[in-house]
Amino acid sequence: MKSLVVYYSKSGNTRRVAEEIARAVGGELEELVEVGVKRSGALGFLRAGRDGMRGRASKIDAPKKRPADYDLLFIGSPVWGGNIVPAVRGYMTSADLASKPAAVFCTAGGASVERTLATLHSLTPTSRVLGELAVLQGELKSPEALSHRVATWAKEMVAAAGAREK
Template sequence: MTIQNSSAKTAVVFFSGKGHTREIAQRLAGEFGVEAEEIEPAEHYSDADLNYTVDDCRANRESFDPQARPALAADIPNVSGYDIVFLGYPIWWGDAAAPLRTFVESVNWAGKTVVPFCTSGGSSITRSVSTLSSLAGAGEWHRGIWIRAHASGEAIAAELKRAGL
């Protein structure tokens, strides 16, 4: 898939637990000259919630429960007016962070091109794209882009080019 339609309206939407995905989303949004919009949970994640070394931390409980749908803040990003949506998130235990399940199921993806991008300590993006596109049930889903935390604008541009975008 190549995205070359300069008249297409592009959005960058993301969830970030520890700030790594936020940083990448803001840099990516800069590449397209748009503002990044954040998916915020109704109950924000504390450091303890994101302490993956504790078996019962909130992120681990949600990750291992495929039915978990964390509530989102009332103002979720509205992507209805966009043709292309770059959708960013961290990988938790090999899949998209749990708030993405809630968000993806709340949006009508019909007619949209979705380009997932993730930050991860080592897991690939493949499983998360499969999960999210299945939950969405519509849209044209790109294979996704794995971006290293703290990547420069040049590194992000190189990843976009490598991915054919």
């Protein structure tokens, strides 16, 4: 089973979770890179929160991998302003996800996780979401527990995708 882990990360938390997933299931990584938006400094932070809250989609560098070449997609986003980040929205609304089974995840300070996961669900074509995972940034302080939780979930997603194929 070939898995692709697509994510955006500004400060590294979502990247860490994405890397744990990829390691657990032998998957490949696709990090989304925004084009033409400044996210640094106080203004960048404010703009990021506002863009997340308003449901903006941003332009991203052309993805290097094609979802059609994989059996399972993991798609992950930080929470910004109570919702998914513009880069992930840009990806999900422009990439051909090929109706592949998907598993969605987010990282957050602690709020609006349900809404963010619901958005990830709604942007995944035709109810192909196998499961979801939310990681709060406090959990990153316990690397072993985090690694175990993420790997267990990721392997469950692979098993669920495999069961669907039969």
